[in-house]
Amino acid sequence: MFESIPAAPADPILGLADLYKSDLRPNKINLGIGVYKNETGHTPVMVSVKKAEQQLLETETSKNYLSIEGYTAYAQASQRLLFGAGNPILETQCLNTAQTPGGTGALRVAADFLAQHTTAKRIWVSNPSWPNHHNIFTASGLDVATYTYYQPETHTLDFTAMLNALESAEAGDVVLLHGCCHNPTGIDPTLEQWQQLSELMLRKSLLPLFDFAYQGLGQGLDDDAQGLRLFAQSHQEFIVCSSYSKNFGLYNERAGAFTLKTTTPQAGSAAFSQVKAVIRANYSNPPSHGASIVTTILHDDTLRAIWEQELLEVRQRIQRMRQLFVQTLQEKGAIQDFSFINKQNGMFSYSGLTKEQVTRLREEFAIYAVASGRINIAGMTPENMSRLCESIINVTR
Numbered sequence: 001m002f003e004s005i006p007a008a009p010a011d012p013i014l015g016l017a018d019l020y021k022s023d024l025r026p027n028k029i030n031l032g033i034g035v036y037k038n039e040t041g042h043t044p045v046m047v048s049v050k051k052a053e054q055q056l057l058e059t060e061t062s063k064n065y066l067s068i069e070g071y072t073a074y075a076q077a078s079q080r081l082l083f084g085a086g087n088p089i090l091e092t093q094c095l096n097t098a099q100t101p102g103g104t105g106a107l108r109v110a111a112d113f114l115a116q117h118t119t120a121k122r123i124w125v126s127n128p129s130w131p132n133h134h135n136i137f138t139a140s141g142l143d144v145a146t147y148t149y150y151q152p153e154t155h156t157l158d159f160t161a162m163l164n165a166l167e168s169a170e171a172g173d174v175v176l177l178h179g180c181c182h183n184p185t186g187i188d189p190t191l192e193q194w195q196q197l198s199e200l201m202l203r204k205s206l207l208p209l210f211d212f213a214y215q216g217l218g219q220g221l222d223d224d225a226q227g228l229r230l231f232a233q234s235h236q237e238f239i240v241c242s243s244y245s246k247n248f249g250l251y252n253e254r255a256g257a258f259t260l261k262t263t264t265p266q267a268g269s270a271a272f273s274q275v276k277a278v279i280r281a282n283y284s285n286p287p288s289h290g291a292s293i294v295t296t297i298l299h300d301d302t303l304r305a306i307w308e309q310e311l312l313e314v315r316q317r318i319q320r321m322r323q324l325f326v327q328t329l330q331e332k333g334a335i336q337d338f339s340f341i342n343k344q345n346g347m348f349s350y351s352g353l354t355k356e357q358v359t360r361l362r363e364e365f366a367i368y369a370v371a372s373g374r375i376n377i378a379g380m381t382p383e384n385m386s387r388l389c390e391s392i393i394n395v396t397r
């Protein structure tokens with residue numbers, strides 16, 4: 001049965017990580033996979049996380065299964081983080097949250113739930129987007145359509161094209177929106193643009209699905225949620241898939257959340273019972289450790305303050321590297337103007353490098369970026385900046 005199975009194509013991002021690992025050149029630079037790295041190129045465990053783990057080690061009394069939807073305290077903390085502590089939406093009883101294995105788990109639950117229990121047949125995903133969006137929604141049986149997002153000449157959001165594409169969506173279609181720090185472009189809508197998108201989607205009865213994987217890595221925990229919170233004021237129904245992989249550095253602990261907003265509490269109970277059925281048939285119930293860490297930190301004022309400070313440092317380091325990158329390229333005589341990189345949000349930038357230039361960077365200079373030209377700013381350090389910029393100037397000449 002297994003003899004004639006052809007090999008699957010390598011994942012464009014994870015495949016790159018394997019190549020990087022096997023590269024023996026000592027001065028290699030990894031701007032590929034979307035993982036935060038500190039000034040020394042290390043992906044650290046946050047101090048707040050270590051402290052929470054110490055508490056858990058002492059207080060945990062059982063490894064019993066969790067319920068299908070996970071911890072209630074985690075769900076509550078997740079909702080407060082998404083919508084802001086005083087938001088009246090938290091009192092409506094129209095929100096239901098399930099703890100999921102990472103943001104990917106939340107997206108897959110959303111995809112299965114939509115495909116199996118709603119009339120949705122099609123989901124609109126930005127072009128470009130995180131490549132796994134296509135895999136997840138196709139695997140659940142939804143048709144994936146794309147809306148234009150990026151204007152390569154100006155390195156900006158092509159908002160008119162985005163609106164035009166969404167005008168051709170049909171009532172009941174789902175639209176996937178990156179809550180902040182759009183992956184891969186780093187370009188987010190302005191508040192006015194969020195408003196226009198919200199109005200268009202209300203008028204056309206399109207269901208918003210927010211993929212919110214980077215809250216706190218752009219402008220701040222609240223600022224990054226402005227689009228979602230604006231939608232939440234007027235949309236009765238929507239879904240949020242959020243992740244703690246990046247903002248808590250809990251990549252391998254798989255902590256995420258699926259949040260369903262319904263028009264009434266009754267509709268919420270029924271629909272969420274189907275979400276739980278979807279989870280039961282998928283991974284049965286979520287893993288505990290990552291979610292326990294997040295819950296411990298978010299419910300403890302001292303730990304939360306430490307975490308927020310650490311997250312601020314992450315954000316500031318990324319912003320510093322953006323500025324240093326643009327400045328060093330200029331100083332070293334880059335012909336192209338890279339100043340647009342300073343206007344982008346979060347870990348990623350669409351650098352404008354072509355596939356050929358990315359290949360040359362890898363082969364000749366041991367610098368790894370995604371073929372699309374996406375670079376992870378967090379892979380930059382003050383030490384590797386000179387060599388990085390000289391190499392980029394070399395291949396773009």
Ligand code: PLP
Nearest residue numbers: 034102103104130183213243245
């Ligand atoms: N959504 C986007 C846009 C992402 O970039 C990622 C991770 O890279 C995810 C979702 C998934 O996050 P997680 O690692 O929590 O599954």
